[in-house]
Amino acid sequence: MKAILIENQDWTLFILSLVGILGFLSPWSQQFMLLTPLYLLTVAVMLLSSYKVNMRRMLTFMTIASLGFAVEVLGVSTGFPFGTYWYGNVMGPKVWGVPLAIGANWGVLVVAAAGIMKNWRANNFIKGILGATILLGFDLFMEPVAVKYGWWIWENVSVPWTNYAAWWVIAFALIQIEFKWHTKTDRKTLASTVIFSLAMFFTVLTAFSWSTDTWRKILIVAGTFFFMEFVAWFAHKYLMHGPLWFLHRDHHSKTDGFFERNDAFFLIFAIPSWLGLQFGSMAGFNWWFYVGMGILFYGIAYFLVHEVFIHQRFKWFRNSENPYFKTIRRAHKIHHKNTAKHGGESFGMLVVPWNYFTETKKLG
Known part of the structure; x- marks a missing residue:
């Protein structure tokens, strides 16, 4: 009640x-x-x-x-x-x-x-x-x-x-x-x-x-953030489970230490963010700077959702009863049931197929 x-x-x-x-x-x-x-x-x-x-x-x-x-x-x-x-x-x-x-x-x-x-x-x-x-x-x-x-x-x-x-x-x-x-x-x-x-x-x-110029900058940051979800999905499905599997493999198996080879992807994705922030600021804070900001914000979201909330490498969050968070966590767990290079499903982080939401609702 x-x-x-x-x-x-x-x-x-x-x-x-x-x-x-x-x-x-x-x-x-x-x-x-x-x-x-x-x-x-x-x-x-x-x-x-x-x-x-x-x-x-x-x-x-x-x-x-x-x-x-x-x-x-x-x-x-x-x-x-x-x-x-x-x-x-x-x-x-x-x-x-x-x-x-x-x-x-x-x-x-x-x-x-x-x-x-x-x-x-x-x-x-x-x-x-x-x-x-x-x-x-x-x-x-x-x-x-x-x-x-x-x-x-x-x-x-x-x-x-x-x-x-x-x-x-x-x-x-x-x-x-x-x-x-x-x-x-x-x-x-x-x-x-x-x-x-x-x-x-x-x-x-x-x-x-806000002025029109401020709106333009915000839209660049927001657009980059949401585009990064597609980039992450593509990289996960076709690169991490493809030619870069040698870096991603240990993320699908239990490891004794805290760090994984998979952590290298933090550095890989940080490079374009750093380049955008660095060269964009040197060029008078042009649009590249705000692209770098969008990538940075996505990286922060990825860390909090993937590393903290889903895998609990840092014990900061308790399990959430929110339907959205329950769904993305369930989708990620199903993805990890497959420990092989091929045959996996649900490669997104913030966006997952709609059927996962309906299944989560049925399970309660």
Whole structure:
């Protein structure tokens, strides 16, 4: 019953974010901005309701929200640690110059980021670093939107680097409080959905403020990333299971050591990325640079999905119940059942044949 409820809440959060995007881009954006505190309160209630709600859960959330609010009061009053800024009048009632909704914002983001990290097999320090980095990336997209719509105003035109440094440090500290005080790992929560739905909201609104040249660069990076899936499929099927089988063979058999000959392909695929980044930057950051970025991002995705999630060479992730991740992991396991050079199936990484999705759904 709880899983069904959470699944419905997943869709509700995405729909709310979509409505918010359309509202902020409409002629009635000023009216929609006034709903921001109500939206944050709704997200907070939905997030907390997906956990086992008890006094400890509520006290932890309130402590994180209160500490985040207190740091904001310090920042508005003194300029430390973020830099000199002040809040506009669209975020609801303020106390000591800081909207009360900002405390809820800290609570939601920290609990959600920590909720994602709790399923990783790493110590709390490492998980805190990764969680704070997720929130730092989140802030990079939130700042342009917040400034554009008057949520807060910076003394200078550009956002100071101290804001991002302070954001990371404070997020890390608050995530550690969440780990320390709320140690239980709830498998089915809205943590991931909260982060992704809010990220979608701020990313889309930020993208609408970009210039045509910025869009062109983003499309080159994204296009290269997705084209690399085809390159990886082709190389896997016709090269690794072809003339380069002597490097790939040990990946289909058990080895005693940590490293495999197959790891050489990391270097092979890194070469075009490095060449693009190097020569593209030397030529004034031309399109080759962004091709190199696309290859780099695909390499990072490959490492996280293939080495960490599927083969668990680094014990960072627990098994996911997400249908997509269950499917690509199952497809890869079926591929590895064949230990010979020929006769394998499913050579892609991020994209696998549709029948694997239907079979995974049947198996549950």
